[in-house]
Amino acid sequence: MKNLGKNAADNKKNNRGKVLGLIATGRCRTRRDLVDLMGLTKVTISNIVSDFQEKGILMEDEKLSLDKAGRRPVNIKISPSAPRIVGLLVIRDRVEVVLCDFYLHIEYREKVILEHPTEQELIRIICRLVENAIGKAEKVIGIGVSSLGPVDSGDGIIMEPPYFYGIGRLPIVSILETKFSLPVRIHQDNESGALEEYYYGNGKGHESLMLVGIERGVGCGIIKDGKIYSGFHRLSPEIGHVSIDYKGRKCICGNRGCMELYVNSEELKARFEKTFGKGKSLEEYISMQDIPEMDELMDDIMEKLSAGISSTINLLNLDLVILGYDGAYISEKYLNLLERKINEKIFNSSRMTVVVKKPYYLQDAQLLGAVCNILQPVFDGDINIP
Numbered sequence: 093m094k095n096l097g098k099n100a101a102d103n104k105k106n107n108r109g110k111v112l113g114l115i116a117t118g119r120c121r122t123r124r125d126l127v128d129l130m131g132l133t134k135v136t137i138s139n140i141v142s143d144f145q146e147k148g149i150l151m152e153d154e155k156l157s158l159d160k161a162g163r164r165p166v167n168i169k170i171s172p173s174a175p176r177i178v179g180l181l182v183i184r185d186r187v188e189v190v191l192c193d194f195y196l197h198i199e200y201r202e203k204v205i206l207e208h209p210t211e212q213e214l215i216r217i218i219c220r221l222v223e224n225a226i227g228k229a230e231k232v233i234g235i236g237v238s239s240l241g242p243v244d245s246g247d248g249i250i251m252e253p254p255y256f257y258g259i260g261r262l263p264i265v266s267i268l269e270t271k272f273s274l275p276v277r278i279h280q281d282n283e284s285g286a287l288e289e290y291y292y293g294n295g296k297g298h299e300s301l302m303l304v305g306i307e308r309g310v311g312c313g314i315i316k317d318g319k320i321y322s323g324f325h326r327l328s329p330e331i332g333h334v335s336i337d338y339k340g341r342k343c344i345c346g347n348r349g350c351m352e353l354y355v356n357s358e359e360l361k362a363r364f365e366k367t368f369g370k371g372k373s374l375e376e377y378i379s380m381q382d383i384p385e386m387d388e389l390m391d392d393i394m395e396k397l398s399a400g401i402s403s404t405i406n407l408l409n410l411d412l413v414i415l416g417y418d419g420a421y422i423s424e425k426y427l428n429l430l431e432r433k434i435n436e437k438i439f440n441s442s443r444m445t446v447v448v449k450k451p452y453y454l455q456d457a458q459l460l461g462a463v464c465n466i467l468q469p470v471f472d473g474d475i476n477i478p
């Protein structure tokens with residue numbers, strides 16, 4: 093039987109990772125903050141910080157600022173010499189790579205638009221991009237992958253995504269680990285994006301949230317109590333297949349009236365074209381507002397989205413919804429409308445108010461989420477910094 097207990101060495105790794113996470117995500121700035129938030133002794137925190145300073149991962153900031161008690165605590169920050177992280181996004185239309193520091197600053201990025209690649213061509217593109225990114229850094233801790241689903245994140249495999257050039261069961265984690273001898277972690281793209289928003293974006297301060305990505309389908313990633321929430325075989329939740337009409341159109345999943353049949357990007361574009369004429373991109377249509385026809389269309393679209401989202405919220409009681417991918421183009425006016433509609437529909441509305449936002453990193457949320465797929469195990473002490 094697996095030993096579920098934690099020993100002292102585990103705890104030490106855990107605390108070290110946590111210190112890095114709290115500094116990198118701006119939740120703590122000083123040793124005092126770390127002591128207060130982590131509940132450890134001053135000596136323990138000082139030892140961890142000194143060790144990271146010696147290794148060139150943390151450093152003291154020269155800028156001093158007065159705290160509330162009139163002291164001048166020394167700010168701790170991530171050192172420029174700390175290792176970097178590679179993030180890789182694999183989705184239907186493109187492969188994109190970034191090299192980031194612990195603050196999620198992008199130091200290098202490169203992308204390739206996919207034009208019907210074979211599996212071998214796709215692997216070659218991926219390896220070339222990752223190699224280029226690694227080449228820009230002195231030290232890299234690992235490679236995070238954010239991929240279109242379904243993804244088996246336990247075995248590190250991109251399963252059989254629909255409309256993905258017939259490519260499936262791609263063991264991307266073992267391919268990258270073998271080629272680059274670095275730790276590799278993968279999650280579905282919206283789960284990765286949700287993780288990124290939780291640590292660095294608009295999810296700060298929330299322990300649970302949902303990122304809903306509107307594209308050819310509608311996917312989601314859910315963070316519950318600070319962790320990615322998944323089920324059987326770590327498959328991600330599928331909000332697009334929550335039915336909003338049991339007598340509705342038949343879906344490929346077997347159900348009827350699934351939300352994604354009505355609010356996917358192609359369906360939305362077709363509706364805008366029918367009303368306003370062809371010739372604009374989805375982004376241009378979606379950013380239109382203060383036109384009566386648009387108000388009417390958006391009222392219907394937000395009604396449908398709120399039906400599927402509120403059903404999901406009633407199961408999990410999440411108080412933050414972030415709309416990503418093409419949803420990030422939706423203007424504040426209609427996001428507020430969606431927020432109102434969701435709050436009208438949830439059971440716990442007297443105890444909880446749901447907030448709807450765009451991702452802080454907008455269209456880059458899922459790409460930067462790839463980086464967080466490595467940072468989370470680092471912050472949890474599961475990946476050691478060399």
Ligand SMILES: [Zn+2]
Nearest residue numbers: 333343345350
């Ligand atoms: Zn369905």
